[in-house]
Amino acid sequence: MNQRESHILQELVEWHIEHGLPVASQTLAGQVSLRMSPATIRNILQALDRAGYIEQPHTSAGRVPTDKGYRYYVNHLLASPRRLQAREQAQIQASLHAGDQASALSVSLARLLARLSHTVVVSVTFPSDIRFVGLSDLLSNLAADEFDIARELSRLVDMVNEEAPRVAASLPDDVAVYIGAENPWFNAQYTSVVVRKTVPDQPDSAVLILAGPKRMAYHRNVALVDYVAELFEEQL
Numbered sequence: 001m002n003q004r005e006s007h008i009l010q011e012l013v014e015w016h017i018e019h020g021l022p023v024a025s026q027t028l029a030g031q032v033s034l035r036m037s038p039a040t041i042r043n044i045l046q047a048l049d050r051a052g053y054i055e056q057p058h059t060s061a062g063r064v065p066t067d068k069g070y071r072y073y074v075n076h077l078l079a080s081p082r083r084l085q086a087r088e089q090a091q092i093q094a095s096l097h098a099g100d101q102a103s104a105l106s107v108s109l110a111r112l113l114a115r116l117s118h119t120v121v122v123s124v125t126f127p128s129d130i131r132f133v134g135l136s137d138l139l140s141n142l143a144a145d146e147f148d149i150a151r152e153l154s155r156l157v158d159m160v161n162e163e164a165p166r167v168a169a170s171l172p173d174d175v176a177v178y179i180g181a182e183n184p185w186f187n188a189q190y191t192s193v194v195v196r197k198t199v200p201d202q203p204d205s206a207v208l209i210l211a212g213p214k215r216m217a218y219h220r221n222v223a224l225v226d227y228v229a230e231l232f233e234e235q236l
Contacts, residue, residue, distance in 0.1 A: 001051075001072070007034065008044045009053055013065045013073045017215045022062035067180040067214075070192070074177050074218050082223045088116060089227060096231055105198070105206050105228075107131065113228070114138075117221045119194075119212035120153050124164045126205070132157050138212060149213050152191040156211050159185055168207050173200035175222055175229075180214055192216055196225040198232040206232070 001009070011031050012023045025045055029038040036044075045063060048054045053069035056062070065073065084092075095109035105123035114121040114134030121133045135157060139150050160167055163185070170184050175196040180189055192214045199205040208228060210221045 001053075004036070004040075005044050005048060006072075006076070008036075008041060009048055009065075009069060010073060010076075012045075012048075012054060012063065013069060016064055017217055020215060022057055022064050024062035027062065065214075067182070070179045070214060070218075071182075074179065077219050077222075082219050084223050084227055091116075092224075092227060093231065096228070105131065105208065107133070109228070110134075113208075113210065113224055117210050117212070117217070117224055119210040119216060119221065120157070122157065122160050122207075122209040122211065124160065124168060124207040124209075126164075126168070130161055130164055132161075142213075146190075146213070148190045152188050153211055155186060156188075156191070156193070156209075160209070164207075167209075168197070171195055171197055171207065173197060175225055177218060177222065190214060192218075194218070194221045194225055196229050198229050 008028065011028055011034060015023050015027060015031075025038060025042045028034060028041050028045075029036075034041065045054065048069070049056065049063065052066055053072060054063040055066050057064055091112055092109065095106060095112045105125060110121045110123050110131055110133040114137065118138065120135045120138055121131075123131045123133075135153060138153065142150055167185060175194065177192065177194050178184060178188075179192045181187065183191075183193065190213065191211060194210040194216075196208050197205045198208060208225050210216075210225060
């Protein structure tokens with residue numbers, strides 16, 4: 001993929017994440033940062049479509065990212081991680097210290113992460129402390145045609161509750177992002193998860209999972225779990 005195609009794909013993914021709608025070439029043509037003619041943008045979109053990075057869900061609609069498009073976007077953005085705002089860092093620190101145990105994810109911290117990430121937050125602290133936060137709020141904000149997202153998120157909650165050790169054993173030490181069918185635990189199509197162990201190679205390490213629609217804010221959610229892991233490591 002050349003630089004112009006990469007730029008167009010980034011703009012399309014980020015617009016779709018923010019608005020939740022297919023993206024038309026006219027919409028991208030209005031982005032000041034692109035500085036390309038509408039004809040050039042249409043040609044690039046056609047090339048990205050042929051290469052499988054985007055698709056057209058309806059004949060007359062714009063385009064949305066495919067799993068391949070999201071994967072390209074995530075791989076490139078993980079190479080340039082973002083930092084959270086100082087105010088958000090302070091909120092997370094306060095919520096972390098509100099927990100009963102230094103090694104456990106407190107309910108207040110899980111609720112804060114759910115609010116900041118707009119996802120369902122699942123935390124697993126061994127041997128048997130499993131918490132789920134944010135499911136009802138996220139489901140209440142889904143559109144009527146997004147039932148499949150709700151079904152997959154509910155299935156994730158059930159699966160973690162039943163197979164937490166298997167989930168933890170399958171994770172790398174660093175942050176992992178699973179998009180759609182990449183989900184290692186069940187056949188997913190409409191959701192993505194951002195996962196990280198808070199303290200790798202520690203017996204009381206917590207597993208933190210942020211789960212939501214594929215159009216989640218990946219950059220922000222990766223920054224959130226990375227920052228929480230940093231705080232846990234500082235406590236060692």
